[in-house]
Amino acid sequence: MEEKKKVGIKLKRLSAIPLEELKKIKLNDLWVMEPREKWPDPKARLCGSGDTCFA
């Protein structure tokens, strides 16, 4: 896997983004699919092996 860049974040550049811009965004509405713990499971198949199984 790609090695992580070990450089500090460019704080100046981030601070330059206007606060007003960010306030418009409801962050929790950005989820298209939430992480695994919150998934619905209505269509669980009898064979649990999923997409890579042809059984």
Next chain:
Amino acid sequence: MTYISSNYNFWIRFGESDTSYLFNSLQGGLLRIPKNIKNIVEELTNNCFELNDIPIHIKKIAKLLINGGFIVLENISELNIIKKRFFSPPNPKTFYLTIIPTLNCNLRCTYCYQRHLDISMSQEVCRAIIKEIKRRIKSQNIKVLKVEWYGGEPLLKLGLIKNLSRNIMNLVKENNIFYEASLVSNGTLLNSKTVKILSKICIKRIQITLDGLPEIHNLNRPYIDGTASFEDVIRGIKKASKRFIINLRINVDRYSIKKAFEFLDKMEKYGILKIKKNIRPYIAMIGPLTPNCLNTCERAIDPKDWYFYVLKFQQELCKRFSDINPKEIFEYPKIFQKPCGAISEWSVCVHPSGKIFNCGLEIDNLQLSGGFIWEPYWEHPIYKKWTKYNIFENEQCVICRYLPICMGGCPKHTFNKESFFKNNACKHWYNYLEPTIKKFIKIVE
């Protein structure tokens, strides 16, 4: 505490579009990244940082990314998270028991991997199953029992299913264990009477196979005497869908795949469109799953093209089932604890003879069994070959970003180096993750 980018992030971009998306294969989250925060998210996921060092209004975005696992603590090993999932018992502790009351079947499908010997389960084996559940309750402290009735055609032995279910239900009640059952059936024997019985024995879902249009289905799945079964299956689906969720399996090959799409258009004609809320159609591949069905090689769709059809089918399905939440019918990449229940110590398959199998596809070959249910089968070398299977011994898997959604693919095909499906697991997500997520976004957004 220093945060760094997850190794399992995938950026999904739509050309010049203002909005990008970020998917994390370890936690499964998919985040919409609008243009005005794209730079921030890129900065946060491309660098390492201390949470206290970033401006307060950026911190909210950082926390969102942390919640989705897109950013992780530097000293956390993400691979260890996958290992922990793989080696942990199911949560809650669940015993997955597949019971095969008979290998006999009233159909003779042209692609079937079973020879349908007339073998049915004896009372002795039924008693051994109850004993085994008791042993599991004691030794594994199970909290949930999930039984899958499989065959052959299990409904040929409805009396046995009913009696054994009652004994199981008494046992789980005494031990305060949650119980749920499912059934794999060809659908021909589902009528008002059977549906009534099945609803009393905790059946929640039934997998029924209907190979699309009648002209295809009747060729693929005739009765023993060669007569057509389509109408009977449709009748069975109508009856069963009143009480159960139906996973409607449409087996396809390179000749019938297009007809599967046509079938979706004709569901109304066959009278099953109105009940679609309980029906989940999906396509499955006809192919040489075992040496018994090598005759299907020529007609099988090339595994590397398979997911193209799956995606197309799901897209068509979402169009036609627009009143159902697409998140419920679209195959969004799932995160697995293990690639398959067959390698789990929490799952077994009981043959009518009492022989134990790990994989349901091997039940036609007694040589592949891991001992009898009344023996300490967990010490049998074949059983151990499966349950000791360790995906982390594969160097390619360990460094793979797709590992949490693939887990190495089907172990049976991994064991069999000559398998028609060999290596397909790797190509699968490498080729299809981005198109899958893109289609999912287009459908749900």
